[in-house]
Amino acid sequence: MKALRDVFGETLVKLGSTNPNVLVLDADLANSTKADKFAMAYPAKFLQMGIAEQNCVGVAVGLASLGFVPWLSSFTVFFTHRAVDPIRMLVAQTHANVKIGAAYSGLLTGFTGKTHQDVQDLAIMRAMPDMTVVAPADAVEGEAIIRWATEYQGPVFVRLARDASPDIFDQQYGFAPGKTITLKDGGDVLLISTGPQSVRCLQAAELLQEQGISAGVLHVPSIKPVNQEEIVNAADKAGLIVTVEEHSIYGGLGGLVAEVLSETSPHRVIRFGIDDKWGESAPNDFLLDKYGLSASRVAQRVVERLKAKK
Amino acid sequence: MNTNADYSELENLARQGRWLAISTVAGSGAGHVGGPFSAMDILVALYFRVMKVRPEEPKWPERDRFILSKGHSSIGQYAVMALRGFLPIEELKTFDKGGSRLQGHPDVTRLPGLETSTGSLGQGLSVGVGMALGARMRREKFHTFVMIGDGELQEGMVWEALHIAPRYQLGNLTAILDWNGLQQFGWVLAINEQHRGDRRDPWSRIDLRGIFEKLGWRCLEINGHDFSEIIPALESAKAASDSDQPTMIVAHTIKGKGVHFTEGKHEWHSKVATKEELSIVANELGIAESAV
Known part of the structure; x- marks a missing residue:
């Protein structure tokens, strides 16, 4: 049983050793989203964008145009509400190869309250053409989805819960988009x-x-x-x-x-x-x-x- | 400063570009004129003199990048790209029509030669930062130019990018501020003036150059309609690619520049010229009457 944010950070570190194009762009929440694990392992590929989510999305689009695979690190609510316009126009409408690591999804966000809880993200993101929207249940599925999204060419929104939930999948698990x-x-x-x-x-x-x-x-x-x-x-x-x-x-x-x-x-x-x-x-x-x-x-x-x- | 004779070819191209822009908008029955006209001389300088581009190979990896963040001036960019050979001039007639590669706002998925999609204002500079940052990481030598509008500069996202570019020491990035001093509606002056907005000077009394410099940008201030100032500024910016400071070219321009009745007139932000007006435009720009 492992928190999905730890899975996020650890999987990015693993990908960093096998895929030279993987970058992480953080909007100053890496120690919450656990993208800081990647920052420690690959400081030159960790780009701190500051508390500025819209620009973070735009910069990722520019980097993706050069063949990089940028993963974004922030809370779900800041992507789907504050940065939704650059995600719409720059990412989805151009099918940019940007991966949105939407951490702290849903209600269970560690005592943040309604300002940081996002219970509309699926509605917003699934209404967006060209966007793939995925939500892993446990650690095994989380890693499989993050790996799949990194290989897939195009925008992916990965809804990541903050905390751990009991494991339900074993290592034989394989993710396929669309499959229930x-x-x-x-x-x-x-x-x-x-x-x-x-x-x-x-x-x-x-x-x-x-x-x-x-x-x-x-x-x-x-x-x-x-x-x-x-x-x-x-x-x-x-x-x-x-x-x-x-x-x-x-x-x-x-x-x-x-x-x-x-x-x-x-x-x-x-x-x-x-x-x-x-x-x-x-x-x-x-x-x-x-x-x-x-x-x-x-x-x-x-x-x-x-x-x-x- | 008087324009140098060396620039007569560019001046001629800018006249053609303005003609193609206003006549295309007239043909399609919609589009912008004021913004494309204020940007036109700089666009011509970029595409014909400053940027390394291959119209026949728009995705050439070594090309310099250009992003028109003020995407509503798309017809200005399309006109110059057509003159440069990225698309047939005839194709301009499809502007804004169903199925066209020439969308009302630039659509990178449709027209090769564009670098991203723009239109919702304030977003292009961020993409330019990403390209410049990526070029540094890949050790690629191309330069990235982004044109923003002064009205657009009211968008907060621009300031996020303005903050981050100097922090990453992106000497290979140049922002060009097309400071034409007019925006779409502006501020209502007084109750008894009804709805006449004050569109003049979106940055009234604010020392933008001082702000940019304090943020860490190297600033060059030019007349955006004088090639003898535009070309050296753009070339100086490009020559600073290996430096640790991004360049901001503050270009003072006139909205609607080039035709007497469109200059400085907010009405021409987006307006369709009549047949009679087009005749006057053609005459002023030295375009053959048969083209009208």
Whole structure:
């Protein structure tokens, strides 16, 4: 079990030894995002851009034009809100080979409060043509995605949770853009999730099992592109479909699944997530409980939904 | 300073460039005139005298880079690129039309020879910083030029780049400020003056040169319409590629420069010339009447 930010820093260090084009551009948060590990290992390839995220994005585009593979290091919210215009025009519209290491994603950002929590990033980034949007669940998947993104030619937004979540994948794991992953089969309810929330869904499914409810879990690490057919096929086998995300229920994974299923199937989609609210400073457990995203709260909410359905 | 006879060819090209810009905008029914005209002489100097470029090989790795950060002046850049051979002059007629390589704002995915996309203001200098930084890291010798507008300089992102370029000692980067002193709408003067904005001088009373120098830029101040000042400044900037200071060329220009009724007129920021106006323009620029 390793925090995804440590995975970010350590994977960049590994890539630095094998890929001479890898650079890291930091907006003065490297010791938080753990890109500082790369700074220590390759000081000449670590470019401090200061507290100026828009310029950081633009400089990366210039470097990418010369064949470098720039990884950006800052908090998610500063990329998707402050620097969204250069990401839109300079990166996405030109298909620039820039990799956005969006650290401190979602609600669990280490007591920062709503100013630093980003629960709209998936909605913003998945609406952007040419952008690949991915959210790893654990350390193994995090490393696989960072390695894949480095090889891929084009912009990638990698949603990285701050803290650790239990390992669910082994070293055989291979990332493929668009591919969804069935973490658990189950017919009464299908929980569809992304990022470390998928791990909490797996735990919720175990709690439901104890109550005799068969819950499946579909993990969607690749928000864009996504294999729509896999989502439809998984949904067809489920009695109830629930999306669960550490994100607004508007426009993120819940939006994605609702869009896909409403065009192809008669399924209802229940969305668990942040219901049009800002976050707050608090311990992770408090936040997950309050916003209904802890394993026990997800299980409880599913039970309520199943009762209401009958 | 009077223009030197050596520059008559460039002056002639600038007249052609202005004609192509205003007549293209008239043909397409949309586009900008004032900004392209204030930038025109510098664009001609860059493409015809200062920058190493290969129109037939636009991605030549050793080429000098140019970014028009004030992307709404795209037609000025397209006109000069056409004169230089990057695209057929005939193609200018497609400007702003569906499917064209010549988008309203420069689109690097469509037209070879562009270095990035611009249009949303304030972003080009950052990309130029990245190119200059990358050139240093790759030990490549090309120079990067970025033109910004004075109105554009109100964007905060420009100042992020202005701060970082001297810190990385990018002598291989030159910013050119097209200081034409007019912006689109400006400030309302007084209640009883209704909506007439004061578009004059986006940087009223502010010593920009002093600010740039204090930030660590080497500053050259020129008349942006006099080739005898433009060429030495650009060449001096390029010659400083190995130095540890980026260059800022503060170019004093006139919006709409080159035709008497467009000069200094904010209305010509984006305006379409009538057939009658085009005749006058052609006459003033010495373009054959048959072209009108």
